[in-house]
Amino acid sequence: MARAEDDKKPATDDKKPADDKKPAADDKKPAAADDKKAADDKPAEEKKSTGSGFPTLTKPKSPDWSGFVTVGDVVGEVIKVDTDTFTLRVTWLQPGKTNTPRNWNHSSSGRSPQAQMQHMQQMEQQMMRMQAQAMRNAKQQHHDYNLTFADEGMVRLTKLPPKKDENGKTIGYTEKEMDAFKTPVNVKGYLVDRSELKVGSIADVVMVRPKSVPANKATIADLRVKYAYIVGTDPNPPTQTAQNKNAKKAN
Structure with missing residues (x-):
């Protein structure tokens, strides 16, 4: 009888512990928490130095110039x-006074064809001498224009400087950098930050007029800078101190 009772007892060892049925809490990690952590680990987007003297640009949106009319361009030095805004100094040479060449108004009528040809050659030579004399006596003149960028106005380089790494070694620009520099497409030059336009920059400035301003009523104050192409640099740029002194003298 004792043996029969033993056979009826359930085998407690065959039962799985209740703990085995519990899910491991540590195995499940909230996906949202992981995503948040990954986002926090990403560095904030910054302008990284290319080593070439200006920051790498992120590709901007293509500007909308439908509200403007191109007026023209002017070349000068940024002072x-x-x-x-910036002030552009446009400089030119004013020819000096010259004497009217002798025989300038003498008629060549009644002369032989050979004599007429000689007279024309003499006048041409005198004209060349007069022009040379005028340039020797020429005086440099200039006018300063205070210009304002349009909201989407850009500064562009006609040639990119070489890019260098931290060791000063020349390296190539990345495809992403070149894509940003060439924005917008079909516009010459390379887009750079406006801060690259400095005192001493020689710039070819493209000016536009808002369509809301009639052409016959527009003044220089109404015009806006669409593109300022940096085409060179003055090796001896004017200083702000000198500009202030000249302004005081003018007053």
């Missing part, structure tokens, strides 16, 4: 720079 003052502010956030959205």
Whole structure:
């Protein structure tokens, strides 16, 4: 009888512990928490130095110039720079006075063809001498224009400087950098930050007029800078101190 009772007892060893049925809490990690942590680990987007003297640009949106009309362009030297404005000095040579060449008004009528040809050659030579004399006596003149960028106005380089690494070794620009520099497409030059336009920069400036301003009523104050192409640099740029002194003298 004792043996029969033993056979009826359930085998407690065959039962799985209740703990085995519990899911391991540590095995499950909230996906949202992981995503948040990954986002926190990403560094904030910054302008990274290319080593070439200006920051790497992120590709901007293509500008909309439908509200403007191109007026023309002017070349000059930047003598003052502010956030959205700059002063461009346009310089030219004013020829000096010259004497009218002798025989300038003498008629060649009644002369033989050979004599007429000689007279024309003499006048041509005198004209060349007169022009040379005028340039020797020429005086340099200039006018300063205070210009304002359009909201989407850009500064562009006609040639990119070489890019260098931290050791000064020349390296190539990345495809992403070149894509940003060439924005917008079909526009010459390379887009750079406006801060690259400095005192002493020689710039070819493209000016536009808002369509809301009639052409016959527009003044220089109404015009805006669409593109300022940096084409060179003055090796001896004017200083702000000198500009202030000249301004005081003018007053």
